[in-house]
Amino acid sequence: MLRxxxxxxxxxxxxLLSLVLAIVIWVTAVRENNPFITRSFDLVVELQGLPxxxxxxxxxxxxxxxxxxxxxxILNQLRPEQFLAVIDLSQLPFGxxxxxxxxxxxIDDVTVISQFPxxxxxxxxxxTSREVPVVVILRGTPxxxxxxxxxxxxxxxxxxxxxxxxxxEITEARVTILLDDARDNITVTRRPLFYDQQGNVVGTNxxxxxxxxxxxxVPITQLAxxxxxxxxxxxxxxxxxxxxLLNVTNEPRSVLVTGPPEVLNGLSSIQTEPxxxxxxxQPISLQATLILPxxxxxxxxxxxxxxxxxxxxxxxxxxxxxxxxxxxxxxxxYTLSVDTVRVVVYGPLPVxxxxxxxxxxxxLDLLGLDIGSHNITPNVVVTATxxxxxxxxxxxxxxxxxxxxxxxxxxxxxxxxxxxxxxTAWVWWLTFPPLALSFRWSxxxxxxxxx
Numbered sequence: 001m002l003r004x005x006x007x008x009x010x011x012x013x014x015x016l017l018s019l020v021l022a023i024v025i026w027v028t029a030v031r032e033n034n035p036f037i038t039r040s041f042d043l044v045v046e047l048q049g050l051p052x053x054x055x056x057x058x059x060x061x062x063x064x065x066x067x068x069x070x071x072x073x074i075l076n077q078l079r080p081e082q083f084l085a086v087i088d089l090s091q092l093p094f095g096x097x098x099x100x101x102x103x104x105x106x107i108d109d110v111t112v113i114s115q116f117p118x119x120x121x122x123x124x125x126x127x128t129s130r131e132v133p134v135v136v137i138l139r140g141t142p143x144x145x146x147x148x149x150x151x152x153x154x155x156x157x158x159x160x161x162x163x164x165x166x167x168x169e170i171t172e173a174r175v176t177i178l179l180d181d182a183r184d185n186i187t188v189t190r191r192p193l194f195y196d197q198q199g200n201v202v203g204t205n206x207x208x209x210x211x212x213x214x215x216x217x218v219p220i221t222q223l224a225x226x227x228x229x230x231x232x233x234x235x236x237x238x239x240x241x242x243x244x245l246l247n248v249t250n251e252p253r254s255v256l257v258t259g260p261p262e263v264l265n266g267l268s269s270i271q272t273e274p275x276x277x278x279x280x281x282q283p284i285s286l287q288a289t290l291i292l293p294x295x296x297x298x299x300x301x302x303x304x305x306x307x308x309x310x311x312x313x314x315x316x317x318x319x320x321x322x323x324x325x326x327x328x329x330x331x332x333x334y335t336l337s338v339d340t341v342r343v344v345v346y347g348p349l350p351v352x353x354x355x356x357x358x359x360x361x362x363x364l365d366l367l368g369l370d371i372g373s374h375n376i377t378p379n380v381v382v383t384a385t386x387x388x389x390x391x392x393x394x395x396x397x398x399x400x401x402x403x404x405x406x407x408x409x410x411x412x413x414x415x416x417x418x419x420x421x422x423x424t425a426w427v428w429w430l431t432f433p434p435l436a437l438s439f440r441w442s443x444x445x446x447x448x449x450x451x
Contacts, residue, residue: 049090145226
């Protein structure tokens with residue numbers, strides 16, 4: 001019985017050994033046909049499980065490299081998307097922590113043999129919100145005789161959200177307004193600066209603000225016994241004929257006066273003493289004196305500079321001009337299609353009224369022109385200052401050029417008849433041939449007798 005038991009155990013061990021050897025031989029054969037290799041992959045690290053009231057406030061390592069081992073046929077088909085690199089934030093405490101980077105993969109016969117890095121630093125902070133007041137700081141003073149009321153800001157507070165350590169150090173949002181002698185209400189839009197308890201400026205990068213601009217209104221009112229009144233220049237007279245009043249300005253345009261409120265309320269403006277512009281042809285610049293009602297005085301005595309602009313009246317005028325001929329060739333004469341040229345000039349009326357005969361000249365240049373009819377554009381020259389030529393009528397002149405006809409004394413024949421001038425003799429010979437022959441015969445007989 002014992003022999004049978006030992007024989008059965010030996011047979012079983014032989015079978016098991018044979019099976020193991022067979023598996024080893026099979027695995028070896030498989031590996032020879034599909035060997036194991038190692039590949040590297042770069043993965044993007046994902047943050048998961050962030051609590052609602054928490055923030056990650058540092059820059060986190062967002063990539064990790066892993067090496068995997070497995071059969072060639074499987075690794076050659078692997079992609080990085082088949083792996084997941086995760087940092088679980090749900091169990092991390094507030095503050096700075098070295099959080100592990102977990103690699104998740106469910107791929108048969110593939111093993112992650114290394115990764116770098118295995119951890120990364122996470123700074124987790126509690127998220128909070130708070131409202132801080134808007135504080136308006138006024139610099140300078142309003143104009144004399146004016147005062148300011150409490151500034152109005154819209155909105156009155158700014159809500160700040162972000163990490164608790166940063167939010168809790170901010171105590172106010174501050175806006176500074178320069179008054180600069182203001183006389184009217186100031187309405188501006190400004191970006192606030194944020195300050196801590198010690199009065200230091202605090203940055204707001206990576207913080208969430210309910211608004212980045214504040215609308216500020218600073219009411220400015222006038223004191224009861226002060227008033228700002230416009231200055232009115234009291235000018236009298238008229239400029240010289242041909243001139244006009246263009247503009248009247250004064251500096252300052254208004255003055256601050258003081259006096260009883262009932263008098264100031266009934267005062268619409270402050271006039272200067274009369275400024276006479278009678279016969280003026282040039283701009284007038286002078287200092288004027290103000291006429292103040294009884295009981296009213298200037299808060300600050302200052303000169304009133306008055307500038308009165310006078311300019312000529314501009315208009316146009318038609319000037320008839322007899323054209324002058326230039327460069328007519330010798331032995332030639334001319335006739336014109338018109339006797340005068342009408343020149344339209346524009347400029348100051350006083351200059352137009354004082355034009356003389358030679359202030360506007362029209363010339364016709366006939367240089368190089370031969371006998372015949374020619375259209376010549378008139379050349380207009382204006383010597384009076386400040387005038388410009390707008391047009392000429394007509395735009396061109398027809399000039400007919402002919403030779404000069406030289407008059408001669410009539411000849412008397414031996415028969416007592418008058419001989420026509422040489423330039424028309426050919427007509428006379430043709431008209432009266434018998435008489436011509438008689439004249440020539442008598443002429444030769446007379447010459448022969450005298451010789």
